[in-house]
Amino acid sequence: MATAIQPLPHDQSAHLQSVYAATVAQKRRQLFLGSIIVVLLIFLAAFGAEVDPHKFVTNFWKFPRYFYDMTPHIGVTTFFDDVAEWYWGLGKWLRYMSETLLIAYVGTVTGAVAAFFLAFFASGSMAVNSWSQFLTRRLLEFFRTVPDVTFALIFVVSFGLGPFPGVLALAIHTTGALGKLFSEIVDNIDMKPVEGLRASGATWFQQIRFGVVPQVLSNFTSYSLLRFEVNVRGASVMGFVGAGGIGQLLIEYVRKFYYVDVGAVLIIIILTVMVIDYGTEKIRHRMIAMDTTS
Amino acid sequence: MKRHLQKAAIGERFPDLEHMRRKHSALFQGDPKQRVQTSIFVGFLLALYIFGLYYIGFTPLMLINGFGKFGIVVGAMMPPDPGSWENAFTFIKGVIETLSMAFFGTICAAVLALPFGFLAARNIVSNSFVHYAARRFLDIIRGIDTLIWALIWVGVVGLGPFAGVLAIITSDFGAFGKLFSEAIEAADQKPVEGIVASGGSRLESIRFGIVPQILPVLLGQVLYFFESNTRTTTIIGIVGAGGIGLYLTETIRTYLWEETSFIILLILMTVAAIDWISSRLRVAIIGARPV
Structure with missing residues (x-):
């Protein structure tokens, strides 16, 4: 027994259709207007950024050429010798790369520890009082808005060339970025354990130690690991301003047009970043798995 | 007892x-x-x-010792002062250039990365080799920092903001491609199945089944990247790729601290304004939802 759907009487359906058409038309108008504004902005931006299609087309051949210049001549028969010659400075490059990793590591740990302590002052739920909350929030904002390379530029002047200003710049930027994320995590915790501790007379420090930290520690670690990935990339260019790491070799080779060496160093950087990304992802997945089982 | x-x-x-x-x-x-x-x-x-x-x-x-010197530097930075009206105009022009680079670069990268995101998504391209190759290609691009890309593009198109724009496009292309493909993979498959079941073609199932789901997420990500790119483009001038970074490096290298602090203040205000606008836009487009 098939039942056909009864169509609406004509006057009712006509009304509904007109309302539908009007809604769709309004939406289309909005979209149209929005697209015009965006396109206009794109043209303005292209003008402001001196985008030049002609220059792009006439010079684009240099881009693949650049990568072609970076690859050395490697013969099939002399493969191992050629690769060995290409990576003539492997020991030196790996030393600089480990320096980069060390800069990223020390910067991340220092920044994460500082962010850990500041996050409670900046959070909405655990703040001590409103003026210290205001001050910490503005401080964290300042730390994460100024790009890390800018800090590095200024620190190079006051601390001298070398990895130390790089570490300090990364640490400060990390404090700002992680401090915000950490305080948001603290805001989203379950407040019942904290209230229980407060009711039984725990001090502010004890409330945080036994009520908050057990809830947030895994999230904190996960975000710190993500930040470490970002900082490895950041540390690889710290050398551009004289703040240590493999960046100083890279910019030297680029300026001297040692294309083949640039290629070799770039491959080292890319491989390291990939390995770090892969490793931290594995650790994070394991931590999430531990969280759900316990 | x-x-x-x-x-x-x-x-x-x-x-x-x-x-x-x-x-x-x-x-x-x-x-x-x-x-x-x-x-x-x-x-x-x-x-x-x-x-x-x-x-x-x-x-x-x-x-x-270092912080002692740093204190002296900070002291020399006060009060922020561009030096002359002419300098102030130059710096503001630099900021506008920076914003233009960030905006144009982000939009271009997003447009270029969209098809690539589909290519790298497992539920669109079932060929695992294509999917794997696309993913690794994006990984390689992301492994290189924007500043390094800027250095390479300066070698290709010469000094100036255009090299910076190209650097942003290249490095964001890698990031967008990855994020887009993840958003596409996370999309609900039921609308797609419904469209296929009612006779829709493969392309129609993507257009009406997946695109409406992912579009707000993608727009949110594009806005977020525009914010972060305004920060990146402020330093890209260090390698000669345009924007306010050029003046920032110059004033620091020549110890013109009052001008340095003026530029930093300018950058802070710009970034704050962009953050405010883009968070408003994000709420308008996708509602109060984390990216």
């Missing part, structure tokens, strides 16, 4: 720490194996950190 029993009864009703420790000793001790593992791991991290501090030549004296 009686007192002891009484004390135990009180302990039962008002458990004190010692009593609880005696009663649930296993809970208080924890898993010894895990404890050893954790302390070895933390010890290793700590040792690495201390070695790192030693390696970068950290000494308290150096920290004091």
Whole structure:
């Protein structure tokens, strides 16, 4: 027994259709207007950024050429010798790369520890009082808005060339970025354990130690690991301003047009970043798995 | 004896720490194996950190000296002062150039990365080789920092903001491609199945089944990247790729601290304004939802 759907009487359906058409038309108008504004902005931006299609087309051949210049001549028969010659400075490059990793590591740990302590002052739920909350929030904002390379530029002047200003710049930027994320995590915790501790007379420090930290520690670690990935990339260019790491070799080779060496160093950087990304992802997945089982 | 029993009864009703420790000793001790593992791991991290501090030549004296000099620099930065009206206009022009680079670069990267995101998504391209190759290609691009891309593009198109724009497009292309493909993979498959079941073609199932789901997410990500790119483009001038970074480096290298602090202040205000606008837009487009 098939039942056909009864169509609406004509006057009712006509009304509904007109309302539908009007809604769709309004939406289309909005979209149209929005697209015009965006396109206009794109043209303005292209003008402001001196985008030049002609220059792009006439010079684009240099881009693949650049990568072609970076690859050395490697013969099939002399493969191992050629690769060995290409990576003539492997020991030196790996030393600089480990320096980069060390800069990223020390910067991340220092920044994460500082962010850990500041996050409670900046959070909405655990703040001590409103003026210290205001001050910490503005401080964290300042730390994460100024790009890390800018800090590095200024620190190079006051601390001298070398990895130390790089570490300090990364640490400060990390404090700002992680401090915000950490305080948001603290805001989203379950407040019942904290209230229980407060009711039984725990001090502010004890409330945080036994009520908050057990809830947030895994999230904190996960975000710190993500930040470490970002900082490895950041540390690889710290050398551009004289703040240590493999960046100083890279910019030297680029300026001297040692294309083949640039290629070799770039491959080292890319491989390291990939390995770090892969490793931290594995650790994070394991931590999430531990969280759900316990 | 009686007192002891009484004390135990009180302990039962008002458990004190010692009593609880005696009663649930296993809970208080924890898993010894895990404890050893954790302390070895933390010890290793700590040792690495201390070695790192030693390696970068950290000494308290150096920290004091450095921050002393840094204090002098900060003192010299006050008050922020562009020096002349002419300089102020140059710096503001630099900021506008920076914003243009960030905006144009982000939009171009997003447009170019969209088809690539579909290519790298497992539920669109079932060929695992294509999917894998696309993913690794994006990984390689992302492994290189924007500043390094800027250095390469300066070699190709010469000094100026155009090289910076191209650097942003290249490095964001890698990031967008990955994020887009993840958003596409996370999309609900039921609308797609419904469209296929009612006779829609493969392309129609993507257009009407997936695109409406992912569009707000993608727009949110594009806005977020525009924010972060305004920060990146402020420093891209260090390698000669245009924007305010050029002036920033110049004033720092020539110790014109009052002008430096003026530029930093300008950058802070711009970034704050962009953050405000883009968070408003994001709420308007996708509602109050984290990206």
